[in-house]
Amino acid sequence: MKKYKELKELWDWLDFCAWVGNWKKANETSNKIDEIAKVIKLLISLPVYFIHFRCAIMYDKDELKNSLTIEQIFDLVTDLGGEPIMKDGYFVSRTICHNPPGTGSYKLYYYDNTKLFKCFTECSDTFDVYELVCKINNLRNDDNSYQLFKAILYILKYFNIANENFDFSDQQELLGDWNILNKYDENNSIRLQQIVDLKVYDESILKNLPHPIIEPWEAEGIDRNVMSRHKIAYDPAAQGIVIPHYDMSGNLIGIRERTLVQELEIYGKYRPAILNGKMYNHPLSFNLYNLNNSKDNIKALKKAIIGEGEKFCMMYASYFGLDNDISVACCGSALIWYQVQLLLSLDVEEIIVAFDKQFKEIGDDEFKRWVKKLTDIYNKYNKYVTVSFLFDKWNLLGYKDSPIDKGKDIFLELCNRRIYL
Numbered sequence: 001m002k003k004y005k006e007l008k009e010l011w012d013w014l015d016f017c018a019w020v021g022n023w024k025k026a027n028e029t030s031n032k033i034d035e036i037a038k039v040i041k042l043l044i045s046l047p048v049y050f051i052h053f054r055c056a057i058m059y060d061k062d063e064l065k066n067s068l069t070i071e072q073i074f075d076l077v078t079d080l081g082g083e084p085i086m087k088d089g090y091f092v093s094r095t096i097c098h099n100p101p102g103t104g105s106y107k108l109y110y111y112d113n114t115k116l117f118k119c120f121t122e123c124s125d126t127f128d129v130y131e132l133v134c135k136i137n138n139l140r141n142d143d144n145s146y147q148l149f150k151a152i153l154y155i156l157k158y159f160n161i162a163n164e165n166f167d168f169s170d171q172q173e174l175l176g177d178w179n180i181l182n183k184y185d186e187n188n189s190i191r192l193q194q195i196v197d198l199k200v201y202d203e204s205i206l207k208n209l210p211h212p213i214i215e216p217w218e219a220e221g222i223d224r225n226v227m228s229r230h231k232i233a234y235d236p237a238a239q240g241i242v243i244p245h246y247d248m249s250g251n252l253i254g255i256r257e258r259t260l261v262q263e264l265e266i267y268g269k270y271r272p273a274i275l276n277g278k279m280y281n282h283p284l285s286f287n288l289y290n291l292n293n294s295k296d297n298i299k300a301l302k303k304a305i306i307g308e309g310e311k312f313c314m315m316y317a318s319y320f321g322l323d324n325d326i327s328v329a330c331c332g333s334a335l336i337w338y339q340v341q342l343l344l345s346l347d348v349e350e351i352i353v354a355f356d357k358q359f360k361e362i363g364d365d366e367f368k369r370w371v372k373k374l375t376d377i378y379n380k381y382n383k384y385v386t387v388s389f390l391f392d393k394w395n396l397l398g399y400k401d402s403p404i405d406k407g408k409d410i411f412l413e414l415c416n417r418r419i420y421l
């Protein structure tokens with residue numbers, strides 16, 4: 001019985017580690033759970049639990065949150081009994097954060113630009129969608145047991161983002177037996193691949209879109225051939241540049257759109273495309289943009305260069321040629337373990353991080369935060385691969401510029417002077 005108690009405590013601890021994002025501790029803890037579980041032969045929920053855990057690790061919670069449209073959050077709040085009313089760029093709902101569904105006054109606001117709720121009565125605070133889910137569940141159960149980790153899983157499941165092959169239902173947690181465990185052990189090494197088999201979209205949607213020359217991009221130096229290799233298209237309905245995302249094997253796994261309507265930029269310049277009423281979203285951190293094009297070169301050269309946005313890759317190929325393209329984009333400034341593993345699977349020896357310049361002056365607060373962030377990336381991955389950084393100490397770039405924005409020469413200069421910590 002003591003072991004069961006220990007296991008329960010470890011699970012809670014694992015929850016906590018995942019919650020604070022300490023994956024190292026979380027991994028250590030999951031190993032401990034594994035050991036104890038084998039000793040006491042209790043394996044009921046273990047495999048499923050691990051899958052949950054891995055899944056949550058795979059997703060960057062902020063990325064996930066930011067990828068959700070106001071319409072999606074509206075639907076969720078409707079289902080949670082908020083009876084929301086849509087306004088322009090926000091909606092207002094009953095205060096389900098501290099009242100039972102369908103009661104409460106219309107004092108809970110959701111703003112799409114910040115992706116935050118604000119409750120103007122009891123809670124009088126802002127919180128995100130995960131916290132709303134926690135609040136509602138804890139209100140219902142009258143305790144505090146529902147934590148962020150569960151809320152992430154709930155959101156993944158609700159929006160059907162998690163792999164459909166896995167059933168997250170609670171019943172399954174009770175079903176497990178040795179067979180499941182054995183299977184689990186066999187699959188242990190390929191676990192990662194299983195979890196991140198993303199939904200593949202039908203490519204025919206792209207064929208119906210016009211593929212004009214995107215003049216603003218051409219003016220910035222992106223070559224027409226590169227745009228056509230990237231299957232860039234135009235969405236006349238939403239007036240946006242359509243950017244298909246492929247996985248390493250060339251499956252269409254998502255489509256993003258860069259709006260050309262300035263007023264819509266407050267919702268984010270880049271958003272999941274909605275074509276014929278269907279949203280083509282995907283978890284960005286499960287993939288590296290352009291790896292389908294650059295993987296052979298990366299394999300040959302054993303080096304990859306990671307930028308933030310899709311345009312980084314297109315400019316890289318425009319300057320250096322498709323045959324020399326070793327670029328990928330992580331579509332954000334977070335580099336997660338899964339993405340590094342994708343590169344390690346190609347036997348890379350060096351990963352060159354070429355993120356946008358996130359500071360105005362050397363030594364300012366942003367500079368310090370930025371250095372810390374890059375140092376964290378280094379510390380996390382340098383055991384596995386050489387990690388170097390394009391870092392503009394010489395003020396060659398403007399604030400928030402990508403290292404490639406100021407042309408080929410400056411980019412090469414920054415490459416040659418790249419930093420090895």
Ligand SMILES: [Zn+2]
Nearest residue numbers: 097098119123
């Ligand atoms: Zn409230």
